[in-house]
Every structure is written in C-alpha cells, then in structure tokens.
Amino acid sequence: MKPRSPSSIISRRLVAKTKIKTVARSLSTRATSKDGPAKIAIDIDANRRLLNRYRFVQHESMRILAGWLPQAADFELKCEMGRSLWENAVQVNALYLRLREIQSPAFQKPTDSALVTLMEELRHAPDEFGLILGIYHVIVPSLIAALASHETATFPNSDQPSVYAIQHALLDLRAQQKRIEPLLAAAARAGKITAAARTWEKYIGALLAHAAGVSGLEARSKKAPRPPKSRTPFTPPREAARDSRFTNRAADMEPMPVEENYREHTVEEFERYSTEMLAAETVGLVMYLVPHMPWEFQFDTARHLYDEVRHCLMGYEWMRGHNMDPFQSPQYLHIYKWRSQFPPVMQYCMLTMGNEVHAFPYRHRRVEAHQKSGDQLSEQFVRYDIADETQHVRFGNRWLPELLKHVGEKRSLKQYVADALDVWRGQYLTGKLSINVE
Numbered sequence: 001m002k003p004r005s006p007s008s009i010i011s012r013r014l015v016a017k018t019k020i021k022t023v024a025r026s027l028s029t030r031a032t033s034k035d036g037p038a039k040i041a042i043d044i045d046a047n048r049r050l051l052n053r054y055r056f057v058q059h060e061s062m063r064i065l066a067g068w069l070p071q072a073a074d075f076e077l078k079c080e081m082g083r084s085l086w087e088n089a090v091q092v093n094a095l096y097l098r099l100r101e102i103q104s105p106a107f108q109k110p111t112d113s114a115l116v117t118l119m120e121e122l123r124h125a126p127d128e129f130g131l132i133l134g135i136y137h138v139i140v141p142s143l144i145a146a147l148a149s150h151e152t153a154t155f156p157n158s159d160q161p162s163v164y165a166i167q168h169a170l171l172d173l174r175a176q177q178k179r180i181e182p183l184l185a186a187a188a189r190a191g192k193i194t195a196a197a198r199t200w201e202k203y204i205g206a207l208l209a210h211a212a213g214v215s216g217l218e219a220r221s222k223k224a225p226r227p228p229k230s231r232t233p234f235t236p237p238r239e240a241a242r243d244s245r246f247t248n249r250a251a252d253m254e255p256m257p258v259e260e261n262y263r264e265h266t267v268e269e270f271e272r273y274s275t276e277m278l279a280a281e282t283v284g285l286v287m288y289l290v291p292h293m294p295w296e297f298q299f300d301t302a303r304h305l306y307d308e309v310r311h312c313l314m315g316y317e318w319m320r321g322h323n324m325d326p327f328q329s330p331q332y333l334h335i336y337k338w339r340s341q342f343p344p345v346m347q348y349c350m351l352t353m354g355n356e357v358h359a360f361p362y363r364h365r366r367v368e369a370h371q372k373s374g375d376q377l378s379e380q381f382v383r384y385d386i387a388d389e390t391q392h393v394r395f396g397n398r399w400l401p402e403l404l405k406h407v408g409e410k411r412s413l414k415q416y417v418a419d420a421l422d423v424w425r426g427q428y429l430t431g432k433l434s435i436n437v438e
C-alpha cells in the first residue's frame, strides 16, 4: 500500500469534519424550529409501530397468497403469486431482523383494528383477479408511499438498518408492480376482470382509507365500509385450479418409459417437472393452515413453495425448447385433491419424507445419463433441482418435530413418519388414491 502523505491525511480529516458538521446541521434543523424544539419526523416508538405495520401487511399478504395459490387458475398469475409471496417473505424477514432489535416480541399484532380488519377481509375476494387488484392496485401503492416517505424521514444514521431494509423492499415491490401490470392488462383484455372484482377493489380501498393507509398516517375515513355482495368467504382450497388452456386434467400417472430409452424417458422426465405446481400448491395449503408456527418455518416454506413453482417453470422452459406444448401435459389434479384431505402436517410429511427424500437416487442417475449423452441443459436443470430438493428435505427434518409438537401429536416422530409413509406407499406410489368425498 502507498504510504499516505501527511497533507492527504489532513485533507481527509477536514472532509470528514465538514461531513459531520453537515449531518449535525441537518439533524438540528429537524430537531428544532423557530417555535422551539420540533418533533422528529419518526421517533423510535413511531418507527417500531410503522415497521410492524409494514411487516404485518406483507406477512398477511404472503399467507393469503399461499392459501389462494391452489385456486388461482391463470397460470402466469399463479407463478407470479408464488414468486411474489417468497419476495414478501424475504421482506418480512428483513423487517423481523430489524424489529427484534427494537422491540420484543419482534412481531406484534397491530393495535389499529382497522388495519387488522383490512388484512382479514382481503382473503374473501370474489376471484383471483379481485384479490390481486386489492393487493397491487390498493395495498402495495400505499405501502410503497409509506416506505418511500419512511426512507427519508427517519434518522439516516441511527436508523440505517431500517433504511436498508426499506430500500430493498421498495426495489422488490416496484418490480412486482411491473410484472403484475401486464398480467392484469391481459386479463382485462380477455374480459376476465369482472364487475365483482372491481367492486372488491373499491371495498379494499375503502377499508384501507379507514385504516389511514398502510402507515396509519393518511387521512382516516370515519366509517368502516360495508362488504359488497361479491364477498366470498375464503375456505382453504381442496382442489387445484387450472386455466382453460389445460385440457388434460385428470389423467392417471402412466409408468414412465424405461430409463435405458434415453430420449423418450427424458421427455417424460421434464414433462413431470412441468407438473410440480402440485407440490407448490400443497406447500401453500400447509403454510396457510399452520399460521402459528415460528417465523423461520414460514420463511422456509415460502421458499419451498417458490422452488416448486421454479421447477414447474423449468419443465415449461425445457418443453418449449424442444417444441412441445406444456399446456398439453396431464395435470394430475387428483393428487392435490388426495393430499389435501389429510391434516397439514401429514401432507408436509408425505411430501418431504416421501416424494422428496426418495427422489435422490433417481435424480443422480439422471445427471449421469444427461452427462453421458452430452445434454448439458438437462444436466444443469437436474443439478439445480437436486440442490433445491436437498433443502426441502432439510426443511422437513427440521420442522416435522416442531410441527408434531405444534399440533399436539402423541406418536413419536419415527412412528408418525412410518405411518404417513405407509399411506404414501399404499396410495401415492400405487396410484390408488382414495379420496373421501365430503
């Protein structure tokens, strides 16, 4: 390193001194006015309350999107919901890391009942577009405005960790808006946005006005709005929806061509990837049904869900690259229906300890087969899949003991997993799915 000359050290110190003076001046302007000491825009108590409101809104949106995922039919919207809810989880996690430094417990139910009502009502949208309009045309713009104002109104140095989280959240939220808008515009052109969805959007807007915006600092409307007739009480979906492009919904899983038949087997391998939305939908349902597990569980399952959406899209990319139409793939929707009749812990156990644990020997054989045939794309896709699936099994091992405690299960972990795998082997592996019709 070049030794610094004494004059450069002095000039650096001068610059630093001047900077400190500038910051001090700007803080003192904030803290005083000609009428005496002025209020600081966001003091630490207001900061706690605001960050918790943003966290609450994003946390509830994440859960609602997860619960809604199976019943959203529009494929592109469904994929976007999976991505956005994971990004919301990342934002909630950043706020969690900050909130736990300034309050305990880190997550608290907001004391503003109007905000709680807003997020409680949001899930009862008449359809998926009503839900998305409520989130992306009403709540997200208000959240963005609140975050953008918070970013500059708080103490730039003392509260820098909040500013850091806010700046990253803003980046995500604005990118989400950019991705959602063309989907909503296409839906509007196709006449898929109903009057009921528009009425719902207005209702969510009125609920937000009654909560004085996401920040609680906007003008608060006096009267709580009455719900419109289109309000549809949300029940966790027992069936998965697909849009009209999917015509082959209920086919049974046929045996795959033998692995020795490389070409035919590979086509089927990636067609099966294209149906992994079923796994994302099961994880979404589980997330929704066990809301009181520790935050880290919710964070892991949000990622698990999005990984399965990515695996599905990987299948789409592969098929399109090989001139195949993924919308023609059988959707095996009865698998979701079958899985969803079991308690959420059992669904999660069958997925992680059944489907996911047992896939590794096969996946490693496929990597070898793709390497041998010089098919680099297929090899890379499977290796990324193996990396994700390794995490999913890790999540299963980490969270199953907690989940069993959470639901008060009396059986040991070992016994519970053995019993769940008996059902999985007897029904899923044989294809003899018995579905109890209620």
Ligand SMILES: [Fe+2]
Residues within 6 Å of the ligand: 276, 279, 307, 308, 311, 389
């Ligand atoms: Fe997967």
Ligand SMILES: [Fe+2]
Residues within 6 Å of the ligand: 279, 308, 356, 388, 389, 392
């Ligand atoms: Fe998985």
